[in-house]
Amino acid sequence: MSIRITQGMLYARALGDVQSGLFRYSRLQQEVATGRRINRPSDDPAAALRILPLRADLRDLEQLSSNVSLARETLDTSTASLEDASSLMQRVRELTTQAANGTLSDGDRQSIAAEVDQLLNQMVGIGNSRRGDRYLFGGTENGSAPFEIVQDAGGSRIVYRGNADSLSIDVAPGVTTDMNVPGDAIFQARNRGATEFSVANGSVATGARPVNAGDTGVGFDSLVVSFAGLGSDAPATVTAGTGPTTALGPLSYTFTTGPDTLSIGGGPAVPLPVGNGTFTTADGRTISLTVTGVPTTLTGTFTARAGLSTDGGATVTEVSDFGQSTVQVTDSFGGAVLNVDPRQIARTGTVDVKFNGTFDAFTTLITLRDLMQNKNGLPTQQVRDRTAQMLPEVDSAHDAVLDGLRELGFRSSSMDVLKNRVEGLMVSRTESLSMVQDTDIAEAILDLQRQDLSYQAALQVSARVIQTSLQGFLR
DSSP states (O other): OOOOOOHHHHHHHHHHHHHHHHHHHHHHHHHHHHSBSOSSGGGOHHHHHHHHHHHHHHHHHHHHHHHHHHHHHHHHHHHHHHHHHHHHHHHHHHHHHHHTOTTOOHHHHHHHHHHHHHHHHHHHHHHTOEETTEETTSTTOOSSOSEEEEEETTEEEEEEOSOSOOOEEEEETTEEEESOOOTHHHHTOOOOOOEEEEEOTTOOOOOOEEOOSSOOOOEEEEEEEEEEEEOTTSOTTEEEOSSOOOBOEEEEEEEETTTTEEEETTOOOEESSEEEEEEEOTTSOEEEEEEOSOOSOOEEEEEEEEEEESSTTSSOEEEOOTTOSOEEEEOTTTOOEEEEEOTTOOBOEEEEEEETTOOOHHHHHHHHHHHHHTTTOOOHHHHHHHHHHHHHHHHHHHHHHHHHHHHHHHHHHHHHHHHHHHHHHHHHHHHHHHHHHBOOHHHHHHHHHHHHHHHHHHHHHHHHHTOOOHHHHHO
């Protein structure tokens, strides 16, 4: 059986050959132009499955490289701020050493107080440093400045508005770093020690003792121990007078008749009745009482209640049970808690309180400034003594700043290693991707030239083959 080759078949075959050559030619042109052997999945489906994850890895690595740069810039900015804070603390130590000198006049101390106040404001400014629109030392909280100076009847204090969280960012495969250190860990770093009570200037020992558990106060404070009236166990004929009273706690009493007298705490007997009479105990304490006569019970014990306050009397915690081991006294201004053991309280007076280990950068500056201003009228020697006590506290606060500086500096320097690692991974992934998808340019150009010759030849042959005449067509 013979097959007749028609003119249409010749045309179709010639057209197919030309189109096939043009397709190969166009594909080689695209390879040379893009430098890639695979430009679409259909070029090599198996290789495309390898290309997609490599490209995804490269995108991730590019993001990590950007994260490393961001982290490095942020850490360097924070480091520069803490370097300023360190220089500031060095100046504070110089001023503290100078202020502890006994030759300074009150005017000199006022000048130091003015400079310390400026340094305090500068330190708050450093704590509120920003990079762009984000605070460096506010943790993850960015709604307001992390540190604020609060002035009230209780004095000055710094309130931290940030939080204790850190901003984390991925900087290498499987590696995350914190871009900041919360400001309270640097500027308000505290290593609380034992709370210390001492007799305030011009006062006497009250018998109050620290519990050394649960205290939240910082720096120096004062505990005022006052008379808060008589307990319910007082005899029916005895009420508190309006005169001065120093005696607190359980007080023994003895009434006599004919003549009627009253003795308190083994002290001298006072004739009755008496209004606002002053009764003195055997150990020299006094209590003001109004006594109308002799009650049925001639001897016994009653309680002179104590009032405890750490906010200058704005709030008073009363003590009537002197057998309990702990009384919690709260400062109404800042909410600081002081736990007091009242079991040996016997006198009114003022107690100097020192919360050891709580003199952070801000507290140190505020305490030093207030000492130099001496608004409480302390004797010069006591001002010098307290100032000298501040020297180790200044060093401790400076150490906290240096710890933060070292931490941030370490993280910043580690970014160089991580950046090199990420860049090395990018080079490796790029090489792997190039091996799969990139074309050999020299080979592709030679193939293009060969394909061009083949294509031109196909065109010429096709032109000759499909040449027709009317006579040939009629055949």
